[in-house]
Amino acid sequence: MKALVIGGGGREHAIVWKLMQSRHVDKVYCMPGNAGIAEIAECIDVHSLDFNKLVDFVRYEWVDLTIVGPEGPLSGGIVDAFEREGRRIVGSTKMATQLESSKVFAKEFMKRYRIPTAEYKVFTSYIHAEEYVRMKGLPIVIKADGLAAGKGVFVASRAEEVVDALRLVMKERIFGDAGNRVIVEQYLEGEEVSFMAFTDGSTIIPMVSSQDYKRVFDNDEGPNTGGMGAYSPAPVITRELESIIMERIMRPAISGLKAMGIKYKGVLYAGLIIDNGNPYVLEFNCRFGDPEAQSILSRLNTDIMDISMAITDERLSDINIEWSDEAAVCVVLASEGYPGKYKRGKVIHGLNDVRDMDDVVVFHAGTAFNDNEIITKGGRVLGVTATGKDINGAKERSYEAVKRIHFEGMHYRKDIANKALNRQ
Ligand SMILES: Nc1ncnc2c1ncn2[C@@H]1O[C@H](COP(=O)(O)OP(=O)(O)O)[C@@H](O)[C@H]1O
Ligand SMILES: [Mg+2]
Known part of the structure; x- marks a missing residue:
């Protein structure tokens, strides 16, 4: 095929x-x-x-x-x-993807089907939004409604940050129509995790757990990025928590959509905050997370074509999805300046030195050919992904490979997977 x-x-x-x-x-x-x-x-x-x-x-x-x-x-x-x-x-x-493409749609949907999420209000007027923030107090979260390439959310702990966020989205309209409506929502404390499942619109099968690293610098400092690394499995998601997430969030989401006449097929991703064992939805995505996909798919044993065909044919209940017991760690190598304005066109060295390493795959993101060389072409350049018998082994292997790769201005986080190791 x-x-x-x-x-x-x-x-x-x-x-x-x-x-x-x-x-x-x-x-x-x-x-x-x-x-x-x-x-x-x-x-x-x-x-x-x-x-x-x-x-x-x-x-x-x-x-x-x-x-x-x-x-x-x-x-x-x-x-x-x-x-x-x-x-x-x-x-x-398109209808089903509104769960991701409109945060207002997602919030109203969650409210309607009682899926746990932060308390919120939707605004089209700057003054009313500001008034509401003053009433609620800080910290607080401000979100542009539409797709904003991961830049439309502002977690504000100071009044000036609120004013800046509302001004950028509602007055300067830096996201265009994606900022027509704004959500102001309660700040949730807890640990952030990603949860993904395959679904054919009726059956829903969870994937193995994972956790990604959004901030650009070690210890979760600096601005948000598309993701600087990920690992799987994530010990924060215990068996018990997995079944809570399935019962309170994933199943109600699929059946809620069905009740609205929307059949959801593909991958459903929930971005969650876990507070005292209780999961709350920050957002839904309608696709694999990136870089979570690199670590999760590294552990997939079942033929991805069998899964894909079962999804399109709506017979996901017929198949068994198997995963490797190994752990996987993906470390993202990024361009100088990322997630801000970044440099490109830098020659990438060392890819041949990692090609033959066992248990290591280097997934490319922003790369291109230039004659016989491979050069950088994006903010996130490579996802160095390794498997190992446990998180520690996978992490060591991944960083061993990272050491062999180099391009001018390259930066990466040194603490990917530490959240898992600190729990052990
Ligand atoms: N209610 C909230 N409380 C605390 N942090 C939040 C909240 N909503 C979002 N965040 C933080 O902002 C990030 C981006 O928000 P998210 O809703 O995932 O939007 P997007 O991925 O579209 O930018 C999250 O990964 C999380 O770290
Ligand atoms: Mg997100």
């Missing part, structure tokens, strides 16, 4: 890599891909929002199944466009 993956980051590299291990798959295309993906798949150049062209491509190339990585094409309706033409695709429809 032939598969197509939409996207070009570390998450998509991990998906392509799993597809290449599938016993059903003999060819994988990726759109747009990156330099690492190009080593194992054929990268094609069609704009990810030009759905007609993409549908034409899968028709002419006889592509059997498409997997969508990022949220942009999902919220733009790629799944609807493919399904209209009878093409198999793994991902959520």
Whole structure:
């Protein structure tokens, strides 16, 4: 069979890599891909929002199944466009993706189906939002409604931060229409974790647990990023907590959508805060987290094509998903300046020195070819991912590989997976 993956980051590299291990798959295309993906798949150049062209491509190339990585094409309706033409695709429809693409939709949905989340109010007026913050006190959280590439949330502990956030989103409109509405919500204390599951709209199967590192510097300092690393399993998610999350959050989400006439197929991701054993939803995403996907997919033993086909055919209840007992750790190597304005075009050295290391895979994110060299092309450049018999082993292995790779201005966190180690 032939598969197509939409996207070009570390998450998509991990998906392509799993597809290449599938016993059903003999060819994988990726759109747009990156330099690492190009080593194992054929990268094609069609704009990810030009759905007609993409549908034409899968028709002419006889592509059997498409997997969508990022949220942009999902919220733009790629799944609807493919399904209209009878093409198999793994991902959520435009309606279902509102769970991610509109934070107001998600909050109202959670309220309606009693899914635990922070108390909140929605505003379209700056003055009323400011008034509400004054009444509620600090710290408080301000969120732009729409997609903002992970930059639309402000956790404010001082009054000036509130004023700045509201001004940027509501007056300067730095996120455009994504800032038409603003959520002001209660600040939640606790430990942050990600929880992901596969679903075909009825059956829902949790993945192994993971935790990612959002802040740019060690000890969770500095600004938020797309994610600087992740590890799996995350001991904070015990068996008991997993079943609480499934009962209070994941199942009600899928059945709530169903009750609204929305069938949800694909990956459902809940960003959670755990406070005294009780999970609260910060947000939903309609896709794999990145870099969580790199560590989680490294542990997946079941053929990803079997899972994907079961999702599109709505027979997920027929299959058993198996995971390796090993642990996985992914360390992201980022460009100088990231998550702010960053440099690009730097030559990456050492990739050949890690190629033959056992238990190590380097997933590419922002990389490109320049003649015979591989150069940086994004903020997050590589996700160095290792497996080991436990978190400690995986972590050591991953950092051993990191030491062999270098590009000018490269930076990374040195404490990935420490949260797991500190608990032991
Ligand atoms: N209610 C909240 N209380 C405490 N921290 C929050 C809250 N909401 C969001 N955050 C923090 O802000 C980050 C981004 O918020 P999130 O809702 O995940 O939006 P996005 O990923 O779209 O930027 C979270 O990962 C979390 O660290
Ligand atoms: Mg988030």
